[in-house]
Amino acid sequence: MIEGVRKETSQEDAEQWNERGCSQLMIYQDSWRLDELEKAVECFTRAVTLTPEGHPGMPICLDNLGSSYTDRYRRLGELADLEKSIECNNRAVALTPEGHADMPLHLGNLGSSYTDRYRRLGELADLEKSIECKTRALTLTSEGHPDMPDRLGNLGSSYSDRYRRLGELSDLEKSIECFTRAVTLTSEGHPVMPDRLGSLGLSYTDRYRRLGELTDLEKSIECFTRAVILTSEGHPHMPFRLNNLGTSYLDLYRRLGELTDLEKSIECTTRAVTLTSEGHPDMPGYLGNLGASYTDRYRRLGELADLEKAIKCNSRALTLTPDGHPDISAQHYYCARSFLYQYQRSGAPADLHSSLTSFRAASQLLTGAPHHKFKHALGWANLAFAQHCLSPLEAYQTAIDLLPQFIWLGATSKQRYQDLSTAKNLASGACLTAIQSSQHSLALEWLEHARCVVWSQSLMLRSPLDQLRLSYPSLATKLDSIANQLQTLSIEGQGSQLATSSLLSAEQAGRQRRSLAMDYQSLLTETRQLAGFEGFLQPVKADALLSAAHHGPIVVINCHKDQCDALIILPHHSQVRHLALPNFTEQKARRALSDLEESLRQKGLRQRGVSLLLKPTRRPEYSMGPVLESLWRDIVHPVLDCLGYTHGTPRQPLPHITWCPTGPLSFLPLHAAGDYSQPCLRVFHYVISSYTPTTSALLAHTPSSLNRNSRVLAIGQAATPGCNPLPGTIQELALIRAHAQNMGEYTQLTGYQATTAAVLDAMEHHDWVHLACHAHQNVSDPTKSGFYLHDGTLDLSAINRRSFKNKGLAFLSACQTATGDDELPDEAIHLASGMLMAGYPSVIATMWSVVDEDAPFVADKVYAQLMKDGKIGNGEAGRALHDAVAGLREKRSNDNTVHAPSVENTENELSDIDSFAPGGPLTDKETNACLTATVTYNPYGQPYKLKGKAWQAVTEAVNKDTRRQLSTDTIKRKVNTCIKLHTGKLPPRTRFSGGESQIFHSQIDHIRGQIEAAEQKKAEKAEERSVRTERAESAGQAACQAALETFARAANPSRTTSTPSSPSSDPLNLSDQIAEALNNANQTEHLRHNELLDALHTNSNQVAQLAKSMETAAQAQLETTRLLVGFIVQGSSQLEQSSEAPSHHKPPTPSSEAPPRKRRATRAHPSV
Structure with missing residues (x-):
C-alpha cells in the first residue's frame, strides 16, 4: 500500500515537472533568454526520471525533453544535444501505440530532429x-486539424532539402505545394506566419534558380518582405529572414542589373550579420x-574596398564553419572566387595559387552535395586550363570521379539525363587536356568514363x-536482385501530387530506389575488397579498351570547341595513336549539322514514306555536298591517310573501321564523307564504316550465328493509325520471309497483331528482329522515343526494362532510329542504343529518314548476304549493308538523294550533291571573295537587295581576285546562301539565363526592324553625309578609335593580368563604355566600318562576351545599329574560319555565382 502511494506521488511530481518545463519553454519562446531554456531542459529531465517505465505519460515527457534538446541545439549548435533529441524522440515514437492521437506529434518532432542532423552532417x-x-x-x-499547417511546413522543408541535395524537380514542386497550403491554412496575424512565408519564399527562390522564371523571384521577394515586416525587432529569427531577403535582392540584381537591388542586398545581409551573436551556427552562412x-559590387564598380570586404567575409565564414559541415565546400568555393578576382586585379601568383587551392578543397571534401562539388571541380579545371601554370589533370580527374556521385543510380533516368546538361563539356575538355599533356591513354579513358554515363550505368546493372x-x-544473388529492381525503378516516373492517398506510395517508391542505390554501392564496395575482384565493375582502363579492336581500327574523335583530335586503336597494338585534326571544331560541327538538317527539311525527307514537294520559296537551297566535303577534307581523309588506306588503289576486301564520334559530330554522317565533285574521293571507296557509342561496348564481343534453330521476328506496320501509310513494308517483310525459309524459324507480326506487349514478348523468344514501321525522337523526354505500333508507342524506356540474352541482329527500318538528343550528344539516347543495351550486339538503324520504296531493296540485299553467311558480329552486318547501299547507288545513279541506315556495325552512303553550277562548288577562298566583294558594294549587309549592275561589279571583283570565271548567278546564289545561313544567328552566349536570352533576341529583332524602316530614309541620310565637315570627320575618327580600344579591352581582358589593372576592364562591365564610345562615333557618322569589323574578327572568340554590350548599344543611333547587325550578317563566315584555330585560354570571369545559401529552421512543436 505504501509502495503504491509512493508511485502515485512520484507520477504526480513528474506531471508537475513536465508542466513546469512546458511553462519555461513557452517563456523561452517569448523572451529567447537562454537561462529559461536551460530551466526547461532541467524540468523535462526530472519529469522523465520520475515517470515509471511503462507509464502512458512517458512518451509525452520524452517528446518534450527531445524538443527542448532540439531548441538548445539550434541555439548553441552542440551536436550532443541533437543526438539526445533524436534518442528521446525515437523512444517516444516506440512507446506510443499505433492509432494513438499523439503519434503524429511524436513522428513530426522525430522528423525535425533528423532534419537538423542531416543539415549538420x-x-x-x-x-x-x-x-x-x-x-x-x-x-x-x-x-481541418490545427496542426495540419505545421506538418505541411515541416514536410515541405525536407522536400526542399532533398531537392537541394539531389536536384529532382518533383521534390521542389512538392515543397512549394506544401508551403502554399501551410500559408493558406494559417490565419493572418498568427505568430508562425513569418516562418511559413520565409519557407515558401525559399522554395520560390530555388525554382527561380532552376527554371529562370522572373515571376518566381518576385514571389520570393514578396514572401521574404512580408516575413520581415511581420517580425518584431529583437526577434531571434530576424537575421534569418533578413538574410533570405538580401540574397533574393542579389538574385534580382544579377537578373536585371539594377544597382539599387545590390545595395538592398548588402543592407539586408549586413543587418543579418550584425544581429547575429558570435558563435551562432548560422553566422558562416550570413557572412x-x-x-x-x-x-558583385566590386565587379560592378571596381572599388578595391569591396573586394577586400568580400575576402574578409569569406575567410571568416570558412573559419567559423566546423569540419565535416555540409556547407564547408561552398565556403571554400566563395574564397576561391574572391582570390580569383584578387588575382585578376593584382596579377600576383600567390592569389592565383590561393584560388586554385580553395577550388581543390571545395571539390575534394567528403561532405557537401555532390552536384555542388562537381561544379566546383569544373571551375577548378577551367581555371587551371586557362592559366597553363598548373596542370588541370588533377582537377579533371576529380570531376570525373565525382560524376557517378552526381549522376547517381538513386535518381530516375529522366532526372539523370537532366543533370547531365551540367557535364556536357567535361569529356571533351578532359580529353584535350590529357592530349596536350601527351597522355593519350588517359585521354581515351576519360573520354570513355565521362560519356554515355546513363547508358553505361544501365549496362552495369545488366552485367553478367x-x-x-x-x-x-x-553475394552475386544479392547484387543481381538489387540491380534488377534498380533497373525497373529508375525508369518509372514519380507522381508529384500531394494528395495523401498518393503521397505515401510515390514517396515510398522514391525512397526504395534511393535505398537500393545505396545498398548496391555498398555491395560493390564489399565485392571490391575480395581477392581477385578489386576491379569489379570499375570503369574500364585503357589496357582493356585497347583489346576492343577485334576486326579493324577504332577511331575515337574528340570534338572540342578549339579543335578535334582522333584517338586510334589498332588491332594487336599496345599504344593509342593520336592524330590532331585542327581544321574541325565543335562550332563547325554544329553549323554542318544545321545545314544538313535544313537540307533534309527542304527535301521533305523527315520520316519514312514521306517525301514532301515543298512550295518554291525565296529561301536559299541548302546542300549536303559542302557538309560531306568538309567531313572528308578535315576528318575522314586525314584518318584514312594516317592508317595508310589512301595510298595506292583501295584494298580488297575493304578494311572495316569503327567510328566513335563525340559531341555534335555524333550526328554527322562520317560514313558518307567525300568530295563528290571528284570520282573516287569518298569514304566508302576505301573502308566499310560502322559506329559504336563507346569503345567498351565492343568489349562484349559475342559473334552471333544464325542456324536452323534460330528464330527471326519481323514487325511490319503498313498502316499505323495516325501515320502515313508504308506500303513498302509489305514487300519488305515478304523478301525477309523468303530468305529466312531455309535458315531457322520465322515469325511475322503485322497490323493489329503488332501491339507493344506482343512485340516485346516475341522479342524475348526470337534471336533477330526486324522493325519496319514509323518511329520518332522525343526531344523533351528522350526515353519516350520509340516505334509506332498498332496500339501505341514501343518506347525506349519499355525496351530498356528488358534484358535479352544471346541475341543477334536488330534491323530498324524506320526513320531517325540513330538520331539522339542534340542537347546531350554524348549520351547515345536513341533507339539504336536502346537495342544495343537490350542485348542486340549488332544494330542497323537510320540517322534520318528512309524512302519507303528503297527500304525493301536494302533489306533484301542485307538479308541475302547475312543469311548466306549465317553470322554477324565480325563486321559482317556492316559489310552486308555496305554492299546493299552500293547496289542502291548503282540502281539510282541518276538520283542525288540516295541515303541509307547507319549506326553501330552499320554503313551508310549519302550522295546528295547540290553544286553551284555552272562554276561548280566554290572553295572557302572563293566564298570569302564573294562576301568581301558584296560588302564592298553594300556595307550594310543586305546583298540580296543589290541590283543587276551591282552584281556585275561583284562578279568582276570576285573573278579578278580568284582568277576563275564564275557566273553572276553562281556568285549570287552562294552569297545569298551564306547570308541566309548566318542571318539571325547570334554568337553563343553563356552568361544569359533563358528569360534574358528572350529579352536580348527581342531587342535585336527590334533593331532589325529599325534597319528595314530606315531604308526609306536612305536618300536623306546620304544627303546628310555629303555636308559633313572636315572637323566632324576628325572627331568621328577619334571617337571610333576609342570604340576600337574599348572593344579590344573587352575581347582580351587577360592581356593586363600580369600587371595591376582596373576591374573596369572586365568585359561584363564595359557595356556602358562601349555604348558611349559608339554613340560618340555615330554622332559624326564617320565610323570606319572595315577597321571595326576587322578588329571584331581578330577577337572572334570573344564575340560572345560582346553580345552583352550589344544589348546596351542598341539604344545608340541608327547607323550604329546598322553596323552591329551588319557585323552579325557579314562577319559570320570569317568568324567560321577564325574559330577553327586554337584559341588562347584566359582566366574565366564567372558571370554567375553559386547561389547564396539560406537556412530554413524546421520548428519542433512540443506538447504543452
Whole structure:
C-alpha cells in the first residue's frame, strides 16, 4: 500500500515537472533568454526520471525533453544535444501505440530532429528518415486539424532539402505545394506566419534558380518582405529572414542589373550579420552571402574596398564553419572566387595559387552535395586550363570521379539525363587536356568514363555476374536482385501530387530506389575488397579498351570547341595513336549539322514514306555536298591517310573501321564523307564504316550465328493509325520471309497483331528482329522515343526494362532510329542504343529518314548476304549493308538523294550533291571573295537587295581576285546562301539565363526592324553625309578609335593580368563604355566600318562576351545599329574560319555565382 502511494506521488511530481518545463519553454519562446531554456531542459529531465517505465505519460515527457534538446541545439549548435533529441524522440515514437492521437506529434518532432542532423552532417539517410517520419505524421493528420499547417511546413522543408541535395524537380514542386497550403491554412496575424512565408519564399527562390522564371523571384521577394515586416525587432529569427531577403535582392540584381537591388542586398545581409551573436551556427552562412554581395559590387564598380570586404567575409565564414559541415565546400568555393578576382586585379601568383587551392578543397571534401562539388571541380579545371601554370589533370580527374556521385543510380533516368546538361563539356575538355599533356591513354579513358554515363550505368546493372557467382554465389544473388529492381525503378516516373492517398506510395517508391542505390554501392564496395575482384565493375582502363579492336581500327574523335583530335586503336597494338585534326571544331560541327538538317527539311525527307514537294520559296537551297566535303577534307581523309588506306588503289576486301564520334559530330554522317565533285574521293571507296557509342561496348564481343534453330521476328506496320501509310513494308517483310525459309524459324507480326506487349514478348523468344514501321525522337523526354505500333508507342524506356540474352541482329527500318538528343550528344539516347543495351550486339538503324520504296531493296540485299553467311558480329552486318547501299547507288545513279541506315556495325552512303553550277562548288577562298566583294558594294549587309549592275561589279571583283570565271548567278546564289545561313544567328552566349536570352533576341529583332524602316530614309541620310565637315570627320575618327580600344579591352581582358589593372576592364562591365564610345562615333557618322569589323574578327572568340554590350548599344543611333547587325550578317563566315584555330585560354570571369545559401529552421512543436 505504501509502495503504491509512493508511485502515485512520484507520477504526480513528474506531471508537475513536465508542466513546469512546458511553462519555461513557452517563456523561452517569448523572451529567447537562454537561462529559461536551460530551466526547461532541467524540468523535462526530472519529469522523465520520475515517470515509471511503462507509464502512458512517458512518451509525452520524452517528446518534450527531445524538443527542448532540439531548441538548445539550434541555439548553441552542440551536436550532443541533437543526438539526445533524436534518442528521446525515437523512444517516444516506440512507446506510443499505433492509432494513438499523439503519434503524429511524436513522428513530426522525430522528423525535425533528423532534419537538423542531416543539415549538420549531410547524411542522406537522415534526410530520408526525416521525410518518412513527416510523411507518416501528415498522413495521420485529419483535414481541418490545427496542426495540419505545421506538418505541411515541416514536410515541405525536407522536400526542399532533398531537392537541394539531389536536384529532382518533383521534390521542389512538392515543397512549394506544401508551403502554399501551410500559408493558406494559417490565419493572418498568427505568430508562425513569418516562418511559413520565409519557407515558401525559399522554395520560390530555388525554382527561380532552376527554371529562370522572373515571376518566381518576385514571389520570393514578396514572401521574404512580408516575413520581415511581420517580425518584431529583437526577434531571434530576424537575421534569418533578413538574410533570405538580401540574397533574393542579389538574385534580382544579377537578373536585371539594377544597382539599387545590390545595395538592398548588402543592407539586408549586413543587418543579418550584425544581429547575429558570435558563435551562432548560422553566422558562416550570413557572412558567405554578404561576401557574395560585396563581390558583385566590386565587379560592378571596381572599388578595391569591396573586394577586400568580400575576402574578409569569406575567410571568416570558412573559419567559423566546423569540419565535416555540409556547407564547408561552398565556403571554400566563395574564397576561391574572391582570390580569383584578387588575382585578376593584382596579377600576383600567390592569389592565383590561393584560388586554385580553395577550388581543390571545395571539390575534394567528403561532405557537401555532390552536384555542388562537381561544379566546383569544373571551375577548378577551367581555371587551371586557362592559366597553363598548373596542370588541370588533377582537377579533371576529380570531376570525373565525382560524376557517378552526381549522376547517381538513386535518381530516375529522366532526372539523370537532366543533370547531365551540367557535364556536357567535361569529356571533351578532359580529353584535350590529357592530349596536350601527351597522355593519350588517359585521354581515351576519360573520354570513355565521362560519356554515355546513363547508358553505361544501365549496362552495369545488366552485367553478367558469372565469375562472382562461382566464388560468392550469395553475394552475386544479392547484387543481381538489387540491380534488377534498380533497373525497373529508375525508369518509372514519380507522381508529384500531394494528395495523401498518393503521397505515401510515390514517396515510398522514391525512397526504395534511393535505398537500393545505396545498398548496391555498398555491395560493390564489399565485392571490391575480395581477392581477385578489386576491379569489379570499375570503369574500364585503357589496357582493356585497347583489346576492343577485334576486326579493324577504332577511331575515337574528340570534338572540342578549339579543335578535334582522333584517338586510334589498332588491332594487336599496345599504344593509342593520336592524330590532331585542327581544321574541325565543335562550332563547325554544329553549323554542318544545321545545314544538313535544313537540307533534309527542304527535301521533305523527315520520316519514312514521306517525301514532301515543298512550295518554291525565296529561301536559299541548302546542300549536303559542302557538309560531306568538309567531313572528308578535315576528318575522314586525314584518318584514312594516317592508317595508310589512301595510298595506292583501295584494298580488297575493304578494311572495316569503327567510328566513335563525340559531341555534335555524333550526328554527322562520317560514313558518307567525300568530295563528290571528284570520282573516287569518298569514304566508302576505301573502308566499310560502322559506329559504336563507346569503345567498351565492343568489349562484349559475342559473334552471333544464325542456324536452323534460330528464330527471326519481323514487325511490319503498313498502316499505323495516325501515320502515313508504308506500303513498302509489305514487300519488305515478304523478301525477309523468303530468305529466312531455309535458315531457322520465322515469325511475322503485322497490323493489329503488332501491339507493344506482343512485340516485346516475341522479342524475348526470337534471336533477330526486324522493325519496319514509323518511329520518332522525343526531344523533351528522350526515353519516350520509340516505334509506332498498332496500339501505341514501343518506347525506349519499355525496351530498356528488358534484358535479352544471346541475341543477334536488330534491323530498324524506320526513320531517325540513330538520331539522339542534340542537347546531350554524348549520351547515345536513341533507339539504336536502346537495342544495343537490350542485348542486340549488332544494330542497323537510320540517322534520318528512309524512302519507303528503297527500304525493301536494302533489306533484301542485307538479308541475302547475312543469311548466306549465317553470322554477324565480325563486321559482317556492316559489310552486308555496305554492299546493299552500293547496289542502291548503282540502281539510282541518276538520283542525288540516295541515303541509307547507319549506326553501330552499320554503313551508310549519302550522295546528295547540290553544286553551284555552272562554276561548280566554290572553295572557302572563293566564298570569302564573294562576301568581301558584296560588302564592298553594300556595307550594310543586305546583298540580296543589290541590283543587276551591282552584281556585275561583284562578279568582276570576285573573278579578278580568284582568277576563275564564275557566273553572276553562281556568285549570287552562294552569297545569298551564306547570308541566309548566318542571318539571325547570334554568337553563343553563356552568361544569359533563358528569360534574358528572350529579352536580348527581342531587342535585336527590334533593331532589325529599325534597319528595314530606315531604308526609306536612305536618300536623306546620304544627303546628310555629303555636308559633313572636315572637323566632324576628325572627331568621328577619334571617337571610333576609342570604340576600337574599348572593344579590344573587352575581347582580351587577360592581356593586363600580369600587371595591376582596373576591374573596369572586365568585359561584363564595359557595356556602358562601349555604348558611349559608339554613340560618340555615330554622332559624326564617320565610323570606319572595315577597321571595326576587322578588329571584331581578330577577337572572334570573344564575340560572345560582346553580345552583352550589344544589348546596351542598341539604344545608340541608327547607323550604329546598322553596323552591329551588319557585323552579325557579314562577319559570320570569317568568324567560321577564325574559330577553327586554337584559341588562347584566359582566366574565366564567372558571370554567375553559386547561389547564396539560406537556412530554413524546421520548428519542433512540443506538447504543452
